[in-house]
Every structure is written in C-alpha cells, then in structure tokens.
Amino acid sequence: YAPWCPACQQIELIWESFAKESERLDITVGKVDVTQEPGLSGRFFVTTLPTIYHANNGVFRRYRGSRTLEDLQGYVLEKKWQAVEPVAGWKSPSSIMMHGMAGLFHFSGWIRQIHSYLTGTLGIHVWMSYAIFILATLLIGLFLGL
Numbered sequence: 001y002a003p004w005c006p007a008c009q010q011i012e013l014i015w016e017s018f019a020k021e022s023e024r025l026d027i028t029v030g031k032v033d034v035t036q037e038p039g040l041s042g043r044f045f046v047t048t049l050p051t052i053y054h055a056n057n058g059v060f061r062r063y064r065g066s067r068t069l070e071d072l073q074g075y076v077l078e079k080k081w082q083a084v085e086p087v088a089g090w091k092s093p094s095s096i097m098m099h100g101m102a103g104l105f106h107f108s109g110w111i112r113q114i115h116s117y118l119t120g121t122l123g124i125h126v127w128m129s130y131a132i133f134i135l136a137t138l139l140i141g142l143f144l145g146l
Contacts, residue, residue, distance in 0.1 A: 002035050005049040011067050015050075018072045025076050042105030043098045053087075058094060060087040 001008035019029040034041040034049070044053060044060075052063040054075070061084040065071050075081055087093070111133070118129040 001031055001033060001050045003033060004035075008050045011050055014067060014069050014072070017069050021069075021073060025073065027076055038105040038109050039102035043093045043102035045093075045098065045101070053093075054081045054084070056081065060093055061085070062087060 022029040032040050054061045054063055061081050115129050118124045119126055
C-alpha cells in the first residue's frame with residue numbers, strides 16, 4: 001500500500017479488521033508501505049495498489065478477489081487460495097530475478113537521494129545534477145568496457 005493511494009485508504013479499515021481476525025484464522029497479516037520499502041515493491045512486482053499476496057510455505061499467490069472482510073476471510077477459511085495459480089517461478093518474490101529487481105529499486109532510491117543532496121543541500125542546479133549523472137554513467141560504462 002501507499003499512504004497517498006485512494007484505493008489503499010478505502011480498504012484500510014477492512015484490512016485492519018482482517019488483521020484483528022488473524023489470530024482466529026491462524027494466519028499472519030501485514031502491510032508494507034511501498035514508499036518506505038521500495039525494494040519489496042520491486043521484489044513483489046507491485047504494479048497496482050493495493051496489492052495483496054497470500055504466502056504459504058514459500059509459495060506466493062496474488063489475491064485478486066473482492067476486498068470485503070467476508071471475502072478475505074473466506075479466501076483463508078475455505079482455502080480458496082488453493083485454486084489460485086502460484087506466482088510463476090521467475091516472478092516469485094523469492095527468485096533470484098526478483099531479488100535483483102529489489103536491488104534495482106534500492107539503487108534508484110539511492111540515486112534519488114544523491115540527486116536531492118546535490119540540488120537541495122549543495123544548491124546545484126537540477127540540470128547540472130543530471131549532467132553529473134550522465135558523466136558518471138559514461139565513465140562507469142567506459143571503465144566496465146575496458
């Protein structure tokens with residue numbers, strides 16, 4: 001979820017109720033703010049918000065059902081998740097590819113922080129910051145090419 005997302009705000013009370021029922025359902029319910037954890041957003045290939053996953057014994061399934069409390073509970077209690085196709089091996093959050101995707105998301109956040117430091121703290125013009133990144137990209141490419 002993301003705090004600014006209207007759909008996430010709409011489901012928030014339902015999700016909190018679902019989390020309160022988690023002990024009775026013998027499950028663990030959580031939520032992750034993708035603005036605070038961009039690596040998880042990349043690892044789980046989040047393209048829409050909110051995105052709900054069911055995980056059981058390392059097998060991940062994306063929940064695409066209705067977002068009512070009754071339907072969420074029914075998905076678990078009636079084991080409807082067994083009829084849902086697991087996330088493909090290469091797209092699984094535990095795969096090497098998604099681990100790499102998480103690294104790219106972390107790297108992009110690091111680049112954004114450097115850009116903010118250059119423009120905000122040091123007062124460098126935005127275009128100069130872009131030029132620094134272009135030059136760094138070219139130099140790294142030349143170095144790796146050698």
